[in-house]
Amino acid sequence: MFEDGASDEAERAIPPELADAWRALPAALTEDAAVYSQEMAAEAARASTIADAHRIDALLFAYERAMIDLAVRFGSSYGTRAGLGAQAFFRSFGLQNGAHPAAVAGEVDAGLILRDRLPLTWRAFQAGKASWNRMRTVVREAEGLDAEHWAAYDEVAAVKVVSSMRLKDDLRKARARLDDEAAAKRARTTHERRRTSLELGHDGGVAFVAEGLAADWVPINDALHRAAVAAHGIDGETRGIAQLRHDIALDLLRNGLQSPATDGALVPQRKPVQVQLILTVPALAWLGKTKEQAQLTGYGPIDLETAKALAGTATSFIRVLTDPITGVRLTMDRRVYAPPADLARWVKIRDGRSRFPGSTTPPHLADIDHAREWQHGGTTDSANLVTLGRTDHNLKSAGLFTEAVEDDGTVGWNEAWGHHFSDPPNDPLDPAPPELLPPRPSDPDEPCPF
Known part of the structure; x- marks a missing residue:
């Protein structure tokens, strides 16, 4: 069954507790078991591919029905791929299924191309002959093809996606034979996506x-x-x-x-900007009394030694201290005096990210939004302001999502099809341990000494 020396190598690969049982088995039986297990694994892979095909088919059905619904309810522009309705669907479906909106959008786009432009390749996918990952490769390599070449590309791809071990290279060769200008088109696309x-x-x-x-x-x-x-x-x-x-x-x-743009710059109108750090630091940790970590806005927790080094070298540094009893942010360096800018900065520091569920947009790239719209009686104060990414802000303003801030800082969201999602507040830094706090007054009615 084994080549010379292969038997010893196989035995070394067997766990020690199974070695005796391995040696007792007839060689033919172990070979049959290996073949059978590989066949079972291959069959499971085919079943997984067919399940993926059903999943993508169902996703396309849900997407297209959602676009029809939004076009009827909100207007035709909301039922297009380029409109806000598509973004609302990607976010809603992603939140329901634990997927990023961009991943949902990518699967919808790839599925539509396969189903509508590459029907032969789509049939191979539905039959379980090639995985979804290989289908995505077929779609990526088709970028830049003119419409008259899609059918010929599909004929090649439907075969190569099943048989080729060099799928990407084979598809590139096929694309080059069909359309010698495709490479230049793809380079332009790459430049546009920089x-x-x-x-x-x-x-x-x-x-x-x-x-x-x-x-x-x-x-x-x-x-x-x-x-x-x-x-x-x-x-x-x-x-x-x-x-x-x-x-x-x-x-x-x-x-x-931090310097002005020079002659010949790609963006000559660029203005100098200051590189700025925003650190949230527990007050007692800064004084060396506790060991809590600092928080770097746009990243997350960092050790206090690094935070102090950053504070010592940064050309612009905003320090936020937290209450040693509650862990709630207490004071902020007041470098900007205009109230609107100061309030906006405070809200972004407090939130630490966009408050749309699942969003990772950092606060400095996000908008400040009135949770309750101004025209509906909303006030411009920290209790009614939240940080929100631009697209999410547009979706909310269009009425595709509604939001409400709860007493504990949680932002509740409702979307156009009735699903509810929530985004918890940014975690406060850990409060100081009890042993470092001053003793409470024995008489609860005793006035505060400060």
Whole structure:
């Protein structure tokens, strides 16, 4: 059954507690068991693919019925993919099923392309012949094709998605044969989708990601590496090349943002902005009496040592102290005196994020919204103001969602189809332990000494 030496290797792979039973089995029986188990796993994979096909089919049905409903109730523009109605559906469906709205939108878009433009490939998916991940690859590689090439691409894709072990390469070759201008179109699409993002990591870390054309970023990456190598050769420099690359890039971004745009800049109208930190720190922890962590707005908890280092080096620093008894935010450095801006800043610090359920939009990229609309009697104060991402704000203003702030700070949301969702308030920092608090007065009627 085994090649020379393979039997020993197989035995080493068996857990010790099963070794005796393994040796007692006839070789033919173990081979049959291995074949059978692989067949069972393959059958389970096919069943999973068919289940995915049913899931995507049901999702498309729900999406299209929702668009018809919103077009009837709110107007035709709300029933289009580009309208607010589609965004409302993606958010509602995502909240009901634990999915990000962008993931729901991506599945709807891919499913519609497969069903309506690539019917042969869609049938292979429904038959369980290829996974949903491979279907997504087919859709991605079709970007940029002109309408007259879709049918021919579908014929190739329906075969390759089932049989090819180099699916992406094979589809790219097929696309190039069908439409030699597709590469240029895809490059234009890549340029239009250029963006930066911040991916939150662990232990106080993040990844700053810039997505754009290789022609722009490859030379910058090369220049960054050469600058790091040159700095590494200076006497007394102890940082590694990777660390120097990071620090040089950080210097360039920080200094560039705080300086006016230069001639020939991609955004010549850009104004200098100050890099700003907002730290929430328990008052007793700042004084060294407790060990609670600080909170960096836009990220989350960081250790106090790092917080103090940031506070000591930041060119602009807003410090928020918390009440040592309740953990509720107590005071804020008053650097901005105009009341509207000051109140908006306080609300964003308090909320720490957009208050739409599941949203991760940081407060500095969000709007300030009246939970109860101003025209309906809502007041402009901290009890009625919440932080809200721009799209979510637009959905609420259009009447596709309604919100209400509860007494404990929870924001309740209702959507157009009657589902209710809630967003709890940002967690307050831990209050000080009882042993560090002053004793309570023995007489409850005794006046407060301060």
